Amino acid sequence: MFARGLKRKCVGHEEDVEGALAGLKTVSSYSLQRQSLLDMSLVKLQLCHMLVEPNLCRSVLIANTVRQIQEEMTQDGTWRAVAPQAAGRAPLDRLVSTEILCRAAWEQEGAHPAPGLGNGHTQGPVSDLCPVTSAQAPRHPQSSVWEMDGPRENRGSFHKSLDQIFETLETKNPSCMEELFSDVDSPYYDLDTVLTGMMAAARPGPCEGLAGLAAATPGPSSSCKSDLGELDHVVEILVET
Amino acid sequence: MAGAGGGGCPAGGNDFQWCFSQVKGAIDEDVAEADVISTVEFNYSGDLLATGDKGGRVVIFQREQENKSRPHSRGEYNVYSTFQSHEPEFDYLKSLEIEEKINKIRWLPQQNAAHFLLSTNDKTIKLWKISERDKRAEGYNLKDEDGRLRDPFRITALRVPILKPMDLMVEASPRRIFANAHTYHINSISVNSDHETYLSADDLRINLWHLEITDRSFNIVDIKPANMEELTEVITAAEFHPHQCNVFVYSSSKGTIRLCDMRSSALCDRHSKFFEEPEDPSSRSFFSEIISSISDVKFSHSGRYMMTRDYLSVKVWDLNMESRPVETHQVHEYLRSKLCSLYENDCIFDKFECCWNGSDSAIMTGSYNNFFRMFDRDTRRDVTLEASRESSKPRASLKPRKVCTGGKRKKDEISVDSLDFNKKILHTAWHPADNVIAVAATNNLYIFQDKIN
Numbered sequence: 001m002f003a004r005g006l007k008r009k010c011v012g013h014e015e016d017v018e019g020a021l022a023g024l025k026t027v028s029s030y031s032l033q034r035q036s037l038l039d040m041s042l043v044k045l046q047l048c049h050m051l052v053e054p055n056l057c058r059s060v061l062i063a064n065t066v067r068q069i070q071e072e073m074t075q076d077g078t079w080r081a082v083a084p085q086a087a088g089r090a091p092l093d094r095l096v097s098t099e100i101l102c103r104a105a106w107e108q109e110g111a112h113p114a115p116g117l118g119n120g121h122t123q124g125p126v127s128d129l130c131p132v133t134s135a136q137a138p139r140h141p142q143s144s145v146w147e148m149d150g151p152r153e154n155r156g157s158f159h160k161s162l163d164q165i166f167e168t169l170e171t172k173n174p175s176c177m178e179e180l181f182s183d184v185d186s187p188y189y190d191l192d193t194v195l196t197g198m199m200a201a202a203r204p205g206p207c208e209g210l211a212g213l214a215a216a217t218p219g220p221s222s223s224c225k226s227d228l229g230e231l232d233h234v235v236e237i238l239v240e241t
Numbered sequence: 242m243a244g245a246g247g248g249g250c251p252a253g254g255n256d257f258q259w260c261f262s263q264v265k266g267a268i269d270e271d272v273a274e275a276d277v278i279s280t281v282e283f284n285y286s287g288d289l290l291a292t293g294d295k296g297g298r299v300v301i302f303q304r305e306q307e308n309k310s311r312p313h314s315r316g317e318y319n320v321y322s323t324f325q326s327h328e329p330e331f332d333y334l335k336s337l338e339i340e341e342k343i344n345k346i347r348w349l350p351q352q353n354a355a356h357f358l359l360s361t362n363d364k365t366i367k368l369w370k371i372s373e374r375d376k377r378a379e380g381y382n383l384k385d386e387d388g389r390l391r392d393p394f395r396i397t398a399l400r401v402p403i404l405k406p407m408d409l410m411v412e413a414s415p416r417r418i419f420a421n422a423h424t425y426h427i428n429s430i431s432v433n434s435d436h437e438t439y440l441s442a443d444d445l446r447i448n449l450w451h452l453e454i455t456d457r458s459f460n461i462v463d464i465k466p467a468n469m470e471e472l473t474e475v476i477t478a479a480e481f482h483p484h485q486c487n488v489f490v491y492s493s494s495k496g497t498i499r500l501c502d503m504r505s506s507a508l509c510d511r512h513s514k515f516f517e518e519p520e521d522p523s524s525r526s527f528f529s530e531i532i533s534s535i536s537d538v539k540f541s542h543s544g545r546y547m548m549t550r551d552y553l554s555v556k557v558w559d560l561n562m563e564s565r566p567v568e569t570h571q572v573h574e575y576l577r578s579k580l581c582s583l584y585e586n587d588c589i590f591d592k593f594e595c596c597w598n599g600s601d602s603a604i605m606t607g608s609y610n611n612f613f614r615m616f617d618r619d620t621r622r623d624v625t626l627e628a629s630r631e632s633s634k635p636r637a638s639l640k641p642r643k644v645c646t647g648g649k650r651k652k653d654e655i656s657v658d659s660l661d662f663n664k665k666i667l668h669t670a671w672h673p674a675d676n677v678i679a680v681a682a683t684n685n686l687y688i689f690q691d692k693i694n
Contacts (some may be wrong), residue, residue: 034527036580037527037584040584040585044587053338053339053340053363053426055426055590056425056426056444056445056475057444057475057477057494057534058587058590059592060473060474060494061494061530061534061590063473064530065528065530065531067526068527068530069527078538083349089257107589126321215400
């Protein structure tokens with residue numbers, strides 16, 4: 001399971017902690033379960049995002065579950081997310097995590113489609129997909145989804161924001177996403193890449209995963225290769241389901 | 242406490258003795274997805290039983306007249322009509338396929354010799370007329386018996402065509418198509434007691450239609466937020482009150498029910514009553530909200546109560562009391578400790594339906610492993626039964642089943658881990674007057690009758 005990678009790391013932690021109070025162990029196992037639930041939920045959201053006609057009720061329920069976990073983790077202080085660079089965009093008294101969640105690379109990319117974005121790229125579907133938020137600052141339209149600037153790429157556990165998912169659910173046009181990615185070379189956008197990228201981002205806090213993405217500036221192929229072990233697990237799940 | 246509606250049922254003090262009557266559908270282990278039954282509904286008299294499946298077909302069964310030579314055997318249901326109600330469609334604008342699966346069938350009250358029903362898939366509702374033809378006109382002047390036009394010069398005499406009996410033919414024809422009114426997936430339709438209008442509900446909106454008018458519908462509920470990122474709740478079911486034509490209810494994914502009065506305003510976004518049970522803080526978990534999501538809401542025949550089904554329980558509400566239900570019946574509480582696994586395999590999102598018996602003294606709902614549960618509201622007794630081929634001998638009594646929740650498993654009990662979660666009974670129906678029930682188990686329709694009557 002994709003969570004295996006997680007557990008391996010955390011088991012390492014746990015072994016250190018084992019010598020400590022038993023209470024700590026219970027807490028960390030709860031955190032593990034909670035994290036595992038969060039990861040599972042994210043995969044479900046992403047997968048249903050790719051299905052032909054996602055079930056809105058199911059998506060809403062999963063998204064609410066994710067929010068709950070995230071709120072609890074924020075209260076615990078276990079939600080390790082770097083504060084957004086463009087802090088002026090939203091009041092900082094809001095849950096930092098929510099703010100980070102509500103932004104996603106390609107969402108902003110899409111808000112300002114550059115002319116050079118490739119042939120199949122029409123204006124219509126792109127603008128349909130993007131929620132028009134005045135608070136959003138312009139982004140580099142030419143950068144690909146998987147390309148993230150240093151300060152901006154700490155987006156917590158989400159690649160795609162919840163609102164973005166609902167926007168897309170409303171329009172229900174996954175093919176629009178493909179058009180958005182049409183500027184990117186086709187090998188980038190396949191299921192493996194998506195899940196790898198998502199998995200890399202889905203790891204809590206530790207900069208390792210996100211740094212892996214940050215290093216992917218030349219293209220996501222490097223981030224692909226960086227987590228082949230996790231990729232196997234992810235593909236395993238997909239094949240099983 | 243039983244409602245005043247319905248008749249012909251024994252008072253809810255007798256224990257039902259359910260017996261197998263019939264099973265419809267293929268026996269194959271390999272079930273074609275299209276054959277999976279997705280809705281079951283008796284008509285107002287109970288003489289007709291309609292099923293819809295994932296392949297967009299509707300099959301209607303008719304009850305045979307009772308046979309005097311076999312007084313203990315109630316009328317059997319045999320196929321009356323089969324037709325393709327919905328076809329798969331392709332939404333070119335969104336590049337998405339629209340499933341042909343029949344989500345709901347609702348009968349209209351019978352007003353003449355023909356029968357009418359509404360059937361709906363995710364996007365389009367259709368009004369079907371099912372009529373019988375048992376006479377045929379013969380002796381036309383202008384055409385032959387086989388329909389070919391006669392040469393006018395050959396006609397030397399005129400005759401009056403006469404009606405002759407023919408083999409019964411049941412025809413289904415679409416009379417109205419109500420389309421393009423729903424952006425989201427339709428989950429409910431409900432015919433109003435005025436017999437002129439009906440409502441259709443999708444995830445975010447409810448529309449009111451007139452049965453005669455297909456190019457216009459009125460939006461009466463809209464819970465879509467201005468900003469979709471604020472969406473946290475969807476509509477899961479809706480139904481008109483059985484007697485008050487201005488009242489309807491709708492349930493949500495957060496476990497709430499709103500009762501609306503259409504007289505108060507054109508857009509019923511403000512409810513007249515709000516039903517919600519306060520959450521038990523001791524049982525709170527990350528799955529609390531998901532399992533509180535209501536999958537079905539049904540008024541009692543009397544109109545005084547309504548019943549809601551959430552993942553683990555069935556609740557009966559008194560319409561006069563919004564603060565909490567008057568009854569809560571546990572369907573499969575043993576699943577509470579398995580919620581994480583059920584979330585993982587998506588079973589936690591299964592939408593079970595529920596139904597009342599004719600006198601409102603009993604309620605029924607489905608579970609897993611082809612089990613279904615019945616609760617007698619008067620005696621407070623409940624029973625778990627199974628729809629299986631093994632217990633399908635004619636007039637064989639159904640043996641109550643029991644799930645072992647822990648400790649030593651007794652003989653005949655089944656442990657929670659052995660339950661087959663692929664065998665789910667989502668759709669059940671109870672005859673409006675008699676103790677006859679229809680239970681849909683994947684692609685098979687089981688009909689059970691009560692031995693007492």
